[in-house]
Amino acid sequence: MPQSRFDRWRAPYAADPALSRGRLTPEDASPTRSEFQRDRDRVIHANAFRRLKHKTQVFVFHEGDHYRTRLTHTIEVAQIARALARALGLDEDLAEALALSHDLGHTPFGHTGEEALDDCMADHGGFDHNAQALRIVTRLEKRYAEFDGLNLTWETLEGLVKHNGPLTTPEGLPTERYRKRGVPGAILDYAARQDLWLDTHASAEAQAAAIADDIAYDAHDIDDGLRAGLFALEDLRSVPFLAGLLDDIAGRWPGLERSRVIHELGRRIITRFVEDGIREGGRRLEALQPKDADDVRRAGHAVIGFSGEMAEADRAIKGFLFPHMYRHPSVVAVRVQADAVVRDLFGRFTRDPDAMPGEWREGLAGAEPSRIARRVADYIAGMTDRYALDEHRRLFDVTPDLR
Template identity: 70%
Template sequence: MPQPQSLSPDREPGDRWRAIYACRSSQSRGRLIAEPASPTRSHFQRDRDRIIHSTAFRRLKHKTQVFVSHEGDHYRTRLTHTIEVAQIARALARALGLDEDLAEALALAHDLGHTPFGHTGEDALDACMHKFGGFDHNAQTLRIVARLEHRYAGFDGLNLSWETLEGLVKHNGPLIGADGEPTARYTKTGIPAAIVEYQERQDLWLDSHASAEAQVAALADDIAYNAHDIDDGLRAGLFGHADLRVVPFLADLLDEIERLHPGLETSRATNELVRRVITRFVEDVIGRSEQLIAALAPADADAIRRAGAPVVAFSETITTADRQIKAFLYPNMYRHPRVGGIRQQAADVVRDLFTRFAAAPQAMPPDWAAGMTELDEPRKARRIADYIAGMTDWYALDEHRRLFDATPSLR
């Protein structure tokens, strides 16, 4: 049987299409725990595969994106959202000459730390953890890939490469400034303990921006959010096409659709609108990012990290459109009266579970309850948060039914 051919230590497939500022698997800063290289996959391909095969990734199938899943089966879950983000991230990375596998790995992993019931569950769990450092889904993603997944004999977590970890941690930019103080996002709460603890084991350059591949994944998340929340909101009947016209960018697209396809049925018009939103945003990111990168003239991937500002970005025009779309969606979807009552019930489920497990840790499954009596209060609370955050919507409701006499149907 022929033996698999190993990748060259200094070159890899696709190198001739990669820009000089792209991350290169052959130049990776490695993994926390050294492992033999794969003979058939790059470091970043291996990261992507480990993420896809993780337990946390499978759970995304039954975690809500925006909490309208009670409306039907056609709305986004965390998994379908993640797949859409990965597709957009690969398209952007390809156009900009970046490493597509790293961009895809970051996109696939970016929501692993989310709780059940969307942002509602996260807000509720954050409140429960207020005295113990709070709850941050980005930090929870790091906990999952660095310690909570138990799939390998030689280590906890997934032992991902440095480039993937730094991209996950710096999803929203640097965490500390040049003075070593937390950036604005963490001024009040401080940097999450999970990140601080990992930083002591492996320096993730918390004072710099992430790679261009990580910046691509972050903007792909924004693009996917806007497009599919418009789609889901329309399909759920939370608002109509006419309501969207308060956003000039969307009004122009709707006019274009009507001009090219007069009298088009509503469902097809919705599909045309969503497709155009994604296309305009993606094309804008490519054009603006090419300008920023050309002006910076980075010699390597680290020059992107040390640039002092993102090089993958929207133009001013699309930045305004993005802001206006989010301003529309907040009251008309995320805080819509039809969703509000369900959000409150979902938050109650999370709070009830946390309170019960804090009072009676033995109510958790044996592998989670083991050793709880030996932990101090902060570590006990963090384990409870780990358990609840890992739940799917369905499992959280099942656990609530097991422990309480009445459980909301969330309908």
């Protein structure tokens, strides 16, 4: 069946699945799906994707059924990314595939788990969730007969590692984010096999997925924080952008019940940021006049982003959430306990790899410490919150309840 079966309107600067740079292991084309649709579907069917259901953002899994997990966050990001892509003439399937895969490398217990594991791995190359996501989709998923990983297209892998911008300068030096510790070895190792153009920006689709992540975080962390009682609606008025939205809601529906106010606020946050991203992205693309997706990559700056006004609103929201939510005493107490769980597990497994299940300890007899540590990090990073606590109970006499 000809590739034109999948053709739709795309802007010239959109990634085109018919022009994909392909997969590391060549495969025959699908008669029913484009290359980026296949990538999206492979991510959805991956073990790592299903585990996101029991990995938390800020709250631990038993806090309540209405708080976000990594999976619900990922679904929200995918919806926003598709909306941005559709409005800007981008490939929606690639944007969705990148949104669905962007959190695959996260550890249990949110950023606390990542920070603890990174510290444990300090002498062995560190731990970075973007690099871990790449390891998952290129090595750790073992489902297919012909290859390890998911054998995703170049465009999806490129977007996965570069959705936040270039990793190296044109001279090959690490960018600011990686200047202290260098680009993670997993990314450099893979790029040596398949050049991912680490010194350029990613496609416009990857950039859309990146700002969709920011939009989703801003909206749902406010929603979760309000529902958890970490702060009050009136506290949000310290952020002028949010004060304006609350005034609009109060003016339209005086006396509206609190739960509906919270929902209306979340709707407006998402709408304002999405509409701004579409306008600002359109403005930047019009100024750049890119002839193809590579012109976007070589632009030297992001082409999908917020206007100055909305970028300031984004900073102000994050500035509010940091002390009021991420560093709230009740959350910090759980973070301390979760940090201890990860460090305990890492210490035990590195001292005694045989304490891990058979497939994880296979081939480690006499291995170098760094190889053992990386295997342990892979094992722990793949755990859900619940499984990490179960493993801790199996190995230790006392396990915190994370409350």
